[in-house]
């Protein structure tokens with residue numbers, strides 16, 4: 001039931017994001033960076049150098065399959081698919097996101113290389129050992145049970161495969177009581193990964209953190225009126241509340257890039 005509420009919230013986000021040129025323009029300028037290819041746009045803080053790093057760390061070859069957990073519209077994952085030639089399976093709770101991701105794969109000429117399924121971090125619906133690599137960008141902090149999410153990731157990733165992801169560590173003092181983020185306050189993913197059968201190779205903070213987030217969110221809050229006009233009151237209102245709450249409460253301790261191998 002709670003997941004239904006979260007997925008309809010994300011359906012609304014994805015339905016309205018496409019309608020707002022202001023959101024897209026500011027996200028591109030401050031979060032993605034001006035060098036990020038716009039046809040692979042996203043709603044995370046993934047930059048082009050970081051995406052190049054993620055792609056390299058996955059060590060995929062063209063005959064392999066990789067999975068993106070919480071793929072959203074799948075811009076970053078489709079970029080990796082194009083770079084490596086590997087087959088992509090994108091998983092997201094939002095049906096609207098997976099539909100947009102499928103449409104985008106077709107537009108980019110990558111339809112044969114990509115499929116998208118509705119599923120959650122703890123129940124992807126995928127077969128065991130289906131993936132040679134796993135990626136995820138700025139999504140797993142929303143998992144209501146992160147330990148179970150790591151166990152599911154280990155189940156679908158074959159031995160020796162790499163799980164490369166960015167995620168926010170939650171600050172237990174600041175995120176407690178906040179909707180969604182307050183549900184499972186993990187401030188260090190390493191013990192969970194180790195318990196689920198991963199060897200952690202890399203665990204690094206995003207350089208310059210939290211500047212990319214605060215700059216992006218502040219720029220958006222300065223354009224409240226344009227966002228409301230373009231997205232409608234309900235969707236813009238929900239976005240504005242989330243941005244303001246994040247800047248005010250600072251629930252994220254750090255944003256980290258993690259590389260872990262399935263043992």
Ligand SMILES: C[S@@+](CC[C@H](N)C(=O)[O-])C[C@H]1O[C@@H](n2cnc3c(N)ncnc32)[C@H](O)[C@@H]1O
Pocket residue numbers: 006010041042043044045046069070071072073074075076091092093094097119120121122136137138139142143144
């Ligand atoms: C900040 S967005 C990032 C999306 C995408 N990775 C990108 O770079 O644009 C977080 C994504 O996590 C998805 N999500 C949230 N909770 C989830 C869950 N329990 N299981 C699977 N996906 C979830 C949302 O639908 C959303 O698409």
